[in-house]
Amino acid sequence: MADGDGGAHFARLKLSGARFNKARLPIDALIEIQRYRTMLLESAKRAWLAEGYEEPLPPEFETDFDLAISGVADGSAIPLLDRPASQYDRYYDRGRDNLEADLSKLARVDFDSPERVDSAFEEIAHELELSNDLSSWNALSSLAAFLDFGTSLRPDETLQLQARGEEHEYLEITTDTASTTFRPFAQIVMEAVGPPGALLNPPVVPVENEKFISTVAGRLFAMNADKKSFDIETLHYGNVHGNYSEAELTADLKAVLESRAQAPVVRVTGRMSWRDGQLYRILQVDSLELLQIEAEPWSGRIRELAYLSPNWHPDFEKSSVISFVAIDAAREAMRSVSDLLPQPGIYPCEDGGVVVEWPTSKRLLTLEINSEAALYLFNMGLETGDATDLYTQDLTEIKSQLREALR
Incomplete structure (x- = not known):
């Protein structure tokens, strides 16, 4: 991409917020650049594999991808990323283009919204015009770099990737993007293919996915009124994420969180999603009951x-x-x-x-x-x-x- 001085760089990020004024790049923000690099390399590997080579990935494929910060341009902080020339340039370039295109499509969708929680991978791939290669998506979405991208940012900060070929078009990442987009999307991919490695080593008994009305009780520990979502700690299934649609439940859930009683028990009845008999998501709440526990x-x-x-x-x-x-x-x-x-x-x-x-x-x-x-x-x-x-x-x-x- 071209920067302000006319030079071409392999990639550039834009970090906005008070911490990044006057091209300042704090050390604790470098983790986001490292996450970006990890995803770039995985995408480049997929570009290599897509050509159907029978031999394994060459060992120098990773070492040649020597991405470095060559400068920080003004306009908040804009790290300029470059790498030395390599025989694998076309795979690195293709991996970058594919990754930025896919992230740009994903980051505009709130997969944590009530109308999205029940979406299937095939529907999303068709709607967003994503690749339907589950193996590639499984490899990318299981990376910690993908799941945590943007989480080091503060609430008033953004990370932007300039869309390829569009000088003024940016893909914007905030500290909430991981929880509202990347992680829910990774769960959707996992539901479609099973845990990482399942495509290469399928289990003898396939993962059974079920959705039905049920009841679960636990301790409410977080909620997001804007997203109409909550998190509950259950005795048998660990922490479970849930969604609701009825606006009046917002006040009920807030009352539970603000209660001074000793860990009130919340019982939720509604449509839930299960994997191999284990609850992993509450899709919709039909009713909510509260039991105050005294000493x-x-x-x-x-x-x-x-x-x-x-x-x-x-x-x-x-x-x-x-x-x-x-x-x-x-x-x-x-x-x-x-x-x-x-x-x-x-x-x-x-x-x-x-x-x-x-x-x-x-x-x-x-x-x-x-x-x-x-x-x-x-x-x-x-x-x-x-x-x-x-x-x-x-x-x-x-x-x-x-x-x-x-x-």
Whole structure:
């Protein structure tokens, strides 16, 4: 590309922001140039392989790609990148042109938006006029340089690549581009071909991708109201990224993040994407439930019940997640007799309810609460065998009976 003094350079970047004024190039910004070089070299390798050579890539192919900063032009900071002449020049040039063209098309798309999260690779390749060579995309999108490109920038800074042949046309990268574009796109490629290396060494059992309505609970730790996206830490699947479309959920999610309660549990129901039985993305939220967790003796057990996934019971074909309504009723009952011994045992029911038991040497005292908070209290004296039971919706009456029985 031609710079202001009329010279031709292999490539040039433009870094904009206060840190880069008057052609200043901070050392901690050099990582972006290194990432760019790594992607350039991978793209050049793909240009070599595209010609169908049977022999392996020559060892000097990488060493000859000796990219260096030959100068920094004014106009923010514009690093000028050059390399010595090599017998592989045409592959380096073609790799650069292909990379810049592909990044230019990708960077204009927000793959993290709700309407994009369910996109398939074939649709995107057709829409953006990208190469449909999955092997090449798998090699590039699995690079840390691709996944992290631009992340060292600050919120008020941009990195620009001047489009080939267009003196005033720039591809713009910000600190958010990796999270909104490159990483979601890499997930789409991974979904199409499997993890890096899968094309060369396909698994005996293919990766099974499924999308269906389900429920998951966890701890919300991040959200982006503009993108209508969030991140949740789950017990069984690790950190999972999610999207929602209903504007009213923004206030609900913000309330969870700002809550001063001890790590509130959020339960999300909606359409989810799964790989080999593992949840890796929440595509759409249909409903959201919140369970505040207080500092109480039974809080650890309550959290375990809240985190149970659908069909958790090994002996039943279907078992429901535990109702937060049932959990709240159980906690209120336990609080009413928390000053009396013994400490209760708390157990989940396959229908989504909860059973609370107070074991003593004199009686068996069991409270069953179904998913809609209907209550059944069973009280039997172990010495006499006399038993009473009570069906009710009145929690106040249950609390009174519990205190009388445990005194």
